[in-house]
């Protein structure tokens with residue numbers, strides 16, 4: 001070990017936030033030219049540790065040795081100058097500015113008059129985008145991109161800094177397989193040129209595919225570091241969770257009832273055309289497809305967020321008119337949206353209000369006042385049930401780890417006691433333990449006769465959980481298949497890429 | 506060693522948090538102590554009620570403003586709406602023998618009706634501002650700026666630019682005292698504080714205001730009726746401006762169409778000093794009360810101390826900015 005060259009050595013790092021000790025003296029050593037995974041449950045402190053490293057906030061105690069020097073009290077800009085760049089878990093693009101200005105924000109190329117040289121910026125952007133194999137005009141405004149594309153821009157930006165160490169905090173949580181492959185190609189290229197990458201992800205298969213070593217954290221403590229090939233999956237999970245985890249996809253077959261909802265010829269003027277399908281009571285319908293296939297748009301349209309051009313929705317055989325999410329909720333629907341930050345959480349509001357917001361009607365007394373005690377009780381129940389890690393219900397939700405924010409949203413919608421539940425990437429950013437908790441919850445709901453429509457880019461999740469799988473490609477349904485035991489990922493992918501002929505079910 | 510250091514840091518983080526949370530109250534207490542050392546008369550019960558009375562009018566407006574700013578909006582029209590509601594109120598509440606009566610043949614009616622009219626005018630104007638924001642999505646700054654000018658214009662048209670005076674005693678009594686020492690404006694103010702606090706903390710309406718300010722898109726998806734909430738918020742803010750007009754008329758005994766110019770800024774200042782954040786989703790009624798009190802104490806104290814009126818303005822400006830700096834530090838997510 002002695003001859004190994006470490007580019008980064010973090011020792012005894014402690015980080016406290018008011019009321020929370022997020023890191024209790026942890027270490028991390030990263031070699032030059034390796035891809036190093038950080039693993040651990042939601043709230044283990046991975047993002048916090050990386051924020052310390054990238055200069056987002058100083059550590060309370062401990063030392064950071066980077067590139068042979070002890071580094072103290074630096075900010076993000078100085079970190080970049082040292083050669084550390086970070087792709088954050090929560091994106092923060094400047095929405096109404098073009099891609100190129102987002103990439104070169106704060107370091108715009110200037111002409112000899114000291115004004116921004118847009119032509120040069122454009123050329124440089126084209127080059128960077130080409131490097132990561134992304135086909136977008138640098139002049140496109142960020143708002144027009146999907147979350148996945150925004151994520152790729154973020155990656156382009158990190159690459160453009162030419163840093164010695166790149167931190168990627170859950171970069172793939174919004175990416176589909178194709179883009180993940182693209183990302184991995186870039187990562188391998190970077191590694192070959194001697195750069196180090198710290199990679200955070202909850203997806204075990206990715207970690208095994210791309211990383212060289214794994215460091216595990218639990219509850220703000222350091223558990224250990226192992227070579228990836230020497231560490232079995234069971235052992236890894238054991239290290240992360242500290243206990244055995246139940247089976248990953250605890251799907252149990254439950255009786256399936258009558259048709260609950262029928263969608264007929266739903267059409268959107270831009271994203272999809274002529275979408276028809278049904279969901280039965282007690283059924284889990286998975287929707288698979290590549291990102292951009294229109295899956296999110298379909299369920300957002302059903303839920304009244306987007307406007308449809310034509311088509312109708314029937315619930316229990318009756319046509320319903322849904323023009324807003326309120327109408328949808330009144331029809332006992334619930335929707336866990338894809339983009340947590342944009343349309344999910346209220347960042348500066350409490351965990352309690354974030355959970356209760358949709359549910360106030362049931363918490364009102366006869367004077368129309370909120371029964372706080374009941375709200376607290378129900379929120380507490382959910383915090384326990386799906387293990388939301390928060391110091392109290394009054395904590396601002398933005399101070400929770402990403403995965404725990406997701407759990408707050410899951411609680412919000414389960415509290416409404418919906419009959420039709422739309423889940424858009426329900427376990428995005430959620431650790432293995434909690435994932436299996438959420439999966440059993442979903443199964444349990446189906447067992448109670450609820451209808452569930454689940455969009456997921458993780459094929460194992462779709463195949464592990466669904467009764468039927470609907471596959472979309474470029475705004476059209478290319479297949480609806482029964483989820484048989486012998487169904488293969490390859491077969492699904494042929495539909496998803498539009499290579500199979502249309503089949504109904 | 507390092508553990509030791511970190512315990513220290515941890516504790517200091519705790520006390521810092523308390524200071525940040527209640528910093529504004531400390532500012533108020535410090536001001537009170539400072540002023541009363543220099544001028545003991547400041548703490549006489551007469552003067553204390555005086556301060557409270559002085560804060561009542563813009564304090565009431567600040568309560569409504571709190572809802573507005575929590576929802577990430579702003580209402581620049583409340584001063585003008587006060588004037589419009591005020592002239593309508595006054596025109597309906599003149600004594601029978603007033604000279605140059607607005608409605609010469611109008612009999613005196615129970616003061617309840619003119620008051621109701623003032624509240625209705627306020628709520629309507631406010632509600633319209635809200636409707637405009639909800640339906641056209643223009644910024645609150647613009648729509649309320651428009652309303653500010655329109656309402657002032659209506660006030661001038663309605664009154665023909667002249668003050669309306671000789672108001673019935675049942676109205677002017679509202680500017681006086683109960684049992685000879687309890688100022689009625691203060692009583693009205695306190696009642697509205699309680700009502701507003703209940704509305705904000707205990708009703709769906711209040712929670713929706715926080716949600717709209719916190720993340721309007723998420724609010725929509727979560728089933729909050731965003732448009733209705735916006736309209737209600739501005740209507741409530743206007744209603745309180747109408748109520749402020751009642752207190753104003755009671756205290757002054759007449760209403761001028763140019764009255765209350767600039768009051769909107771005082772109300773916004775009070776709300777802001779009290780920690781309500783212009784980035785939305787954050788704020789309390791209690792804060793608006795403390796903020797209004799700080800401004801009133803400042804004005805009253807500086808006057809007692811004989812500070813030049815022009816310098817008072819300079820001081821007030823500085824205090825507002827300092828308060829907002831404290832507020833921003835509190836809301837910073839990073840340390």
Ligand SMILES: Nc1ncnc2c1ncn2[C@@H]1O[C@H](COP(=O)(O)OP(=O)(O)OP(=O)(O)O)[C@@H](O)[C@H]1O
Pocket residue numbers: 017018020021022040041042043044045046047048049089389390398399400401402403404429431838839
């Ligand atoms: N600004 C903050 N204020 C208070 N607590 C915080 C803050 N940031 C993080 N925490 C807390 O620190 C702990 C570690 O959070 P962190 O975001 O590092 O977890 P994580 O390992 O990245 O989890 P995830 O996998 O869910 O992203 C959590 O308990 C979180 O609530």
Ligand SMILES: [Mg+2]
Pocket residue numbers: 046047048089169401402403
């Ligand atoms: Mg994280």
